[in-house]
Amino acid sequence: MAMTEIPLTARLSDEERTIVEIVADFVDAQVKPAVQELEHANTYPEQLIEQMKKLGVFGLLAPAEYGGVDVSTGCFALVAQELARGWMSLAGSMGSHSVVTYLIKKFGSDQQKAAYLPRLATGELRAAMALTEPGGGSDLQAMRTRAVLADGTWTVDGTKTWITNARRAGIIALLCRTEPKQGKGFSILLVEKGTGYEVSKDLPKLGYKGVESCELVFDGVKVPESAVLGGASGSGFAQMMQGLEIGRIQVASRALGVGQAALDDALRYAQERHTFGQPIWQHQSIGNYLADASTKLRAARLLTLDAAARVDAGQRADLEAGQAKLFASEVCMEVALNAVRVHGGYGYSTEFDVERYFRDAPLMIVGEGTNEIQRNVIAKQLVSRNPVDDGGRR
Template sequence: MSYSPAAWMPDRALAPATDILVTMTALSDEEKAIVEVVAEFVDREVRPAARELEHANAYPGKLIERMKELGVFGLTVPEPYGEVSVSKRCYALVTEELARGWMSLAGAMGGHSVVAYLIATFGTEAQKERYLPRMATGELRAAMALTEPAGGSDLQAITTTARREGDHYVVDGAKMWITNARRAGLIALLCKTDPQASPRHRGISVLLVEPGPGLTVSRDLSKLGYKGVETCEIVFDGHEAPGSAALGEEEGRGFAQMMRGLEVGRIQVAARALGVGRAALEDSLRYAQEREAFGRPIWQHQSIGNYLADMATRLRAARLLTLDAADLLDAGERCDMEAGMAKLYASEAAMDIALNAVRIHGASGYSTEFDVERYFRDAPLMIVGEGTNEIQRNVIVRQLIGRHPLR
């Protein structure tokens, strides 16, 4: 039997994964239809195009336009500003489907969705009316700007400032690793409006910044994976933002606001990891049933069978953690610990699953003619992005102690 990358296209897809169907039972009929439409889009349009686009590091303009048409950019925009706002469970499953096709597409809507959630949750009515309807359609794309050249994990140590001068702010500083920076019409900027505040977080605000003089996208950053969508450094040099730009028109609340937004962001990153892990598992299941060694399909060899069993078990556990965090958020509960657990576990699981997929595919797993090598390059982003996994462990243990103090 000969093997070709064409063998792993959608016309040879596996039967639907049982655990995916189970998790969809908690969705409304409308939400089920949304997930199914996105899954069909992934199979028909994304998977056949992803490899060529990714290897060329080409911006997926046509796919992004289709995502706009499907309403993907409005999933966290509530009525009356948007038309397809869904539960966070549905949002996570849509993200998983997109990442199953190509993780970069899920990344293109990730930061945008968090910014929409921030505005919907904390914004003034004027801010909601100005931004959310256009964000829902994807006409206006948004980005988050948190990380700086000198560091990212300690957000309270940021040095970008916005000083008030009359009726506007003057912004100075630099931010790194900004997805969609060249195409964003809105940036949620974490900055210091009171550098002398004590404790430090009381001097931090989120400014809703639009492109203009003094805001420069200085360079694109080269990456191991996560190709196609740009990730950039941006520089603020005397950029002027209106006095109404502070999220909620309240200074000093930005750190707490962003921490709430990152609950959504970490669920989204966990769901991206699910998509990468699921793609790696599904490709491995196909390959292990068709590839033969010593006269039988390789899944029947215990070492390969054990890999597949462990991969499927970890993926299911990661999905349950992710949906648990999503359900808590839908219920109006704080889920910083649960979102941190989901992000931590799902990202580590995706990395292990991607590596085992390479092992199962052997030399083919190392070939750029198969998608497995892409999964292996994309998976590390979820380990270091949206707060490194080392930071997630810090978040988790602090919450554990806070919830279970000595009496």
């Protein structure tokens, strides 16, 4: 199938449309022919990652003055969607990297921007984002990883888990507590490789193969005081929440890519496979699967692009990004399962890609904040934006 149609609502420049098309061609020509062998062997896609570097994928959110491509968030989302349409793991490999790039672009000091952004833009320097802790999950306020400042040096102790790119990252954006008071004083430390943290283990996964997800242990790791993002401690939680707006748009885009791939395969198979003298799409049950999948994916795409447009307009987008991530991931899971149904017994075979989509889809439901947490965020923001005057009754 050709690349996913770019919606009319996507306000892309001609250059940005060309970027999306180039990535789509890369997916069709190089990713799809190789993905099944790489994924089933759980092999790191070195050659595909190198090609992504050449295409500028890792510099999409880096400023042009630092060698980046500096595209709109909408273009970034559509590129992530195309990569995930080929293999969700490729979109994952650029996801946290891009969020870290965005954080440094938005909040970094001049020295941090100059030190990191040029190499992040080319992919020479790869980045990882460390938030989740064992036993903590989406409850970031319960974070136990701490950094104590003494004589111009931070000493970091704690454990992070489910860290994508952990073994290959040259820099980690580490969210940790830098003040003792519960709920206060979080900071993001830019921790470089070689400072002494341990990649303790690779976590086995149902899907999301090829790209590592690891546990990191910080045991008295020393980093300079200047490693704090922006130069001043205590702002890390608010900084990371803005970064997660981009992260959730990216996860929604991954879900869209996997869902689109599942629909593409189901649509093709439903026309090729005949039973009772007709192609199976003409059986109402199968036709309904295709109609529902197409409709819901279109709705999810519009939600995602709307959230991206708000970011580009400089508006707060935690509500919209959460809605996009919630809806797109649930739709992806539904479409992936129904693609297996359309394929019948072949959908359960590892010879067909739909079984991979079904294994990859759950990650978007639980990643970047579980959907249960997303609903809490959405409800809180709805009330915050639409307060009711209770006449002073409390």
